[in-house]
Amino acid sequence: MTAQTPxxxxxxxxxxxxxxxxxxxVLLASLPAAGFGVYLFGxxxxxxxxxxxxxxMLSETLGLWMxxxxxxxxxxxxxxxxxxWLLALTLPPWAPWWIGALGxxxxxxxxxxxxxxxxxxxxxxAMLARVALLISFPLEMTTWAxxxxxxxxxxxxxxxxxxxxxxxxxxxxxxxxxxxxxxxKTAFTQGHTLSESLRGHFAPATSLLGRTNGSMGETxxxxxxxxxxxxLQQRIITWHIPLAMFAAIAALSGxxxxxxxxxxxxxxxxxxxxxxxxxxxxxxxxxxxxxSSVRGQWIFGAGCGALTWIIRTWGGYPEGVAxxxxxxxxxxxxxxxxxxxxxxxxxxxxxxxxxxxQQRETSP
Amino acid sequence: xxxxxxxxxxxxVHPEGNKQSTSNREIEPLPLPARLYLPVQQHIGxxxxxxxxxxxxxxxxxxxxxSEGAVSAPVHASTSGTVVAVEPFTASHASGLPVRTxxxxxDGREIWEERAYGGDPLTMPPEExxxxxxxxxxxxxxxxxxxxxxxxxxxxxxxxxxxxxNGGECEPYLTCDxxxxxxxxxxxxxxxxxxLRALGADTARIAIEDNKPYAVAAMTAAAAAYPNVHVTxxxxxxxxxxxxxxxxxxxxxxxxxxKLSADIGMVVHNVATAHAVHxxxxxxxPLISRIVTVGGGAVATPxxxxxxxxxxxxxxxxxxxxKETPARLLAGGPMMGMVLPHARVPVVKGTNGIIALTREExxxxxxxxxxxxxxxxxxxxxxxxxxxxxxxARHGDINxxxxxxxTDCISCGSCSYVCPANIPLVQYFNFAKGAxxxxxxxxxxxxxxxxxxxxxxxxxxxxxxxRAQQAAERKRAAAAKAKESA
Numbered sequence: 110m111t112a113q114t115p116x117x118x119x120x121x122x123x124x125x126x127x128x129x130x131x132x133x134x135v136l137l138a139s140l141p142a143a144g145f146g147v148y149l150f151g152x153x154x155x156x157x158x159x160x161x162x163x164x165x166m167l168s169e170t171l172g173l174w175m176x177x178x179x180x181x182x183x184x185x186x187x188x189x190x191x192x193x194w195l196l197a198l199t200l201p202p203w204a205p206w207w208i209g210a211l212g213x214x215x216x217x218x219x220x221x222x223x224x225x226x227x228x229x230x231x232x233x234x235a236m237l238a239r240v241a242l243l244i245s246f247p248l249e250m251t252t253w254a255x256x257x258x259x260x261x262x263x264x265x266x267x268x269x270x271x272x273x274x275x276x277x278x279x280x281x282x283x284x285x286x287x288x289x290x291x292x293x294k295t296a297f298t299q300g301h302t303l304s305e306s307l308r309g310h311f312a313p314a315t316s317l318l319g320r321t322n323g324s325m326g327e328t329x330x331x332x333x334x335x336x337x338x339x340x341l342q343q344r345i346i347t348w349h350i351p352l353a354m355f356a357a358i359a360a361l362s363g364x365x366x367x368x369x370x371x372x373x374x375x376x377x378x379x380x381x382x383x384x385x386x387x388x389x390x391x392x393x394x395x396x397x398x399x400x401s402s403v404r405g406q407w408i409f410g411a412g413c414g415a416l417t418w419i420i421r422t423w424g425g426y427p428e429g430v431a432x433x434x435x436x437x438x439x440x441x442x443x444x445x446x447x448x449x450x451x452x453x454x455x456x457x458x459x460x461x462x463x464x465x466x467q468q469r470e471t472s473p
Numbered sequence: 474x475x476x477x478x479x480x481x482x483x484x485x486v487h488p489e490g491n492k493q494s495t496s497n498r499e500i501e502p503l504p505l506p507a508r509l510y511l512p513v514q515q516h517i518g519x520x521x522x523x524x525x526x527x528x529x530x531x532x533x534x535x536x537x538x539x540s541e542g543a544v545s546a547p548v549h550a551s552t553s554g555t556v557v558a559v560e561p562f563t564a565s566h567a568s569g570l571p572v573r574t575x576x577x578x579x580d581g582r583e584i585w586e587e588r589a590y591g592g593d594p595l596t597m598p599p600e601e602x603x604x605x606x607x608x609x610x611x612x613x614x615x616x617x618x619x620x621x622x623x624x625x626x627x628x629x630x631x632x633x634x635x636x637x638x639n640g641g642e643c644e645p646y647l648t649c650d651x652x653x654x655x656x657x658x659x660x661x662x663x664x665x666x667x668x669l670r671a672l673g674a675d676t677a678r679i680a681i682e683d684n685k686p687y688a689v690a691a692m693t694a695a696a697a698a699y700p701n702v703h704v705t706x707x708x709x710x711x712x713x714x715x716x717x718x719x720x721x722x723x724x725x726x727x728x729x730x731x732k733l734s735a736d737i738g739m740v741v742h743n744v745a746t747a748h749a750v751h752x753x754x755x756x757x758x759p760l761i762s763r764i765v766t767v768g769g770g771a772v773a774t775p776x777x778x779x780x781x782x783x784x785x786x787x788x789x790x791x792x793x794x795x796k797e798t799p800a801r802l803l804a805g806g807p808m809m810g811m812v813l814p815h816a817r818v819p820v821v822k823g824t825n826g827i828i829a830l831t832r833e834e835x836x837x838x839x840x841x842x843x844x845x846x847x848x849x850x851x852x853x854x855x856x857x858x859x860x861x862x863x864x865x866a867r868h869g870d871i872n873x874x875x876x877x878x879x880t881d882c883i884s885c886g887s888c889s890y891v892c893p894a895n896i897p898l899v900q901y902f903n904f905a906k907g908a909x910x911x912x913x914x915x916x917x918x919x920x921x922x923x924x925x926x927x928x929x930x931x932x933x934x935x936x937x938x939x940r941a942q943q944a945a946e947r948k949r950a951a952a953a954k955a956k957e958s959a
Contacts, residue, residue: 122489122645454727
């Protein structure tokens with residue numbers, strides 16, 4: 110009457126969540142920012158995105174095959190695409206093809222597969238690759254194209270786009286300039302005050318909406334925030350890491366701006382610039398490389414924020430999100446070891462709670 | 474008093490309730506089946522010992538097997554009829570292994586055994602109540618099936634001030650407690666008052682999930698006359714029905730690790746157990762039937778049935794009809810219920826539901842590697858790190874898993890339920906708990922052996938020493954004698 114069922118434990122029903130669905134939701138949430146990046150920087154940006162994804166997928170296939178794992182199921186879980194996608198969003202949109210190809214391959218092979226594949230990596234693969242690229246190819250990684258909206262007059266057409274990405278480009282120096290963060294850093298080393306260097310270079314509204322030069326998916330704080338809200342609403346991420354990161358950046362920048370407004374940018378400047386938004390919602394929240402307890406996530410997020418601001422302010426590089434995330438990734442196992450939730454019926458130290466006389470004798 | 478504290482516990486999950494198909498349908502009696510199969514073990518503890526043999530005619534409510542030892546429960550005849558055999562029969566257990574079972578053929582006359590009136594339970598000595606509850610074969614009817622009398626006796630050993638009555642019914646599909654509370658609230662409240670007396674407790678707190686508004690209303694009305702019986706609507710959050718979590722939600726207190734709720738003066742019983750206590754003490758009826766929810770997507774007409782214990786699951790499914798062959802047949806709810814090997818197993822005292830799930834409902838998906846998303850951490854009502862425990866249990870590192878709090882896990886399955894990688898976390902933990910228990914037992918045995926060996930060595934040494942001393946004394950005495958005689 111009933112089919113013979115295997116001996117199997119509960120639960121026998123399951124929440125709708127799945128790994129591929131999670132990955133797909135993150136992709137979907139970053140689509141507005143990515144779409145805007147492709148629109149703003151035209152064909153070369155799209156080319157770079159596709160090259161990075163292709164390189165990551167090929168590397169993933171190679172890694173899975175060498176590890177003797179089932180290729181098809183793991184390749185299409187969405188994780189490799191997502192890694193490449195997030196990496197591409199942090200690259201200069203007109204970077205040459207080999208930046209994307211190397212980055213995609215590095216992220217998957219060194220960042221993920223050598224650790225044992227999905228879920229095993231210590232560092233966020235995309236950020237590890239970005240850091241490696243930045244250190245190895247500083248020129249290509251800091252050449253920022255000015256906005257050249259797709260199909261707009263004066264923007265590269267499809268063929269020119271191919272030429273820009275794949276090498277025989279007309280020199281793009283004339284079409285590029287420093288990012289706001291880079292400009293401020295350079296100006297500071299030349300002895301200019303902040304108000305001097307920001308004049309004509311930074312307007313909060315531009316920075317929020319994103320019609321400025323920068324990484325492919327980082328320029329529009331509003332669109333990244335929109336994606337972040339979707340991730341929160343879908344419960345793909347929790348709010349602790351982004352909020353802790355924003356709070357740390359805002360607190361430090363606010364404090365130092367108050368001390369010396371001509372030296373230190375204010376909170377809005379820091380929060381809306383560079384990769385702060387993308388980093389907080391899409392990068393630092395990577396589940397694999399962030400702590401699993403809520404208190405651990407507070408520490409991790411605050412650390413990411415503080416390091417980002419410190420590197421931006423006193424470090425050698427204008428932007429610090431990637432370094433900050435990778436550094437905090439290294440601390441994640443330590444945080445996870447020491448910061449655990451309190452177990453029911455036990456103190457934080459792990460000892461059983463002592464019943465009080467009142468508990469024993471009177472009804473609550 | 475204004476309650477500022479939220480009535481909840483850490484974590485928890487919100488599985489789809491699926492209760493609407495049965496929560497508005499009255500409890501219906503199931504007609505007597507052709508045969509009843511009464512296992513001698515329907516409870517936690519020692520199996521009962523049969524006192525009838527094939528060919529005996531028995532009356533309804535007559536004792537068939539008496540309890541053995543302190544933690545055990547007797548078995549009674551669910552109806553009048555003839556014992557056709559006492560032999561092994563498939564148990565209501567995932568293993569499908571047989572247990573000793575009394576097989577009864579009803580005569581259809583439902584003749585009760587004559588029983589003397591036992592007196593008013595509310596004036597009876599408290600110990601007497603526990604004895605009678607034990608004699609009625611009552612066990613925890615929420616599913617755990619722990620002999621109820623043992624838990625009613627706790628009051629004599631330590632002060633119990635609060636009786637918590639569990640009307641949570643947090644498992645999806647199940648509505649048997651809901652219907653019982655809606656239809657028989659006065660009987661339940663009476664049972665609660667009898668249990669209060671048995672425990673010597675002063676307050677009863679009845680917790681009902683807020684997805685059962687009719688049950689809350691009915692119980693509140695029935696309890697209105699008794700100022701020490703309080704009904705509280707608690708949030709619908711799985712595993713609210715877990716004893717520790719219910720105490721936390723209701724009182725904000727936690728049962729200390731490794732202790733019982735009685736150590737903080739509380740005892741938890743299920744609403745159906747209270748109902749059974751009422752029947753036993755007021756109507757002199759032992760536990761011979763129970764309400765069972767028959768549900769799940771594969772069932773044509775889901776309903777709550779009042780079922781004589783020992784009825785085959787197949788009889789229940791026949792009564793409700795099947796739309797399709799179930800992909801999985803469960804005793805209990807879909808979160809913690811167990812898979813039945815087939816439908817030819819009897820309903821026992823702890824069977825609160827028979828759930829026949831379709832393939833879509835089971836939604837079995839392939840397991841993937843953990844992506845450390847931490848959903849299990851957020852879902853765990855015990856504050857554990859399921860992902861870390863599973864990573865260790867999986868590699869046989871039982872002590873590593875224990876360091877992460879394995880023994881504090883209540884096996885509720887919230888972690889498995891939310892895991893996007895479909896990792897059967899709770900199965901790892903159940904395996905590891907078994908391995909840990911074996912390990913501890915082996916260690917205990919080895920220690921015991923070592924102790925006995927050491928004692929034996931010491932004893933032999935002592936004997937040797939005593940002998941040596943005796944010999945020396947004899948020698949001395951002989952020498953003295955020789956000296957004397959010389």
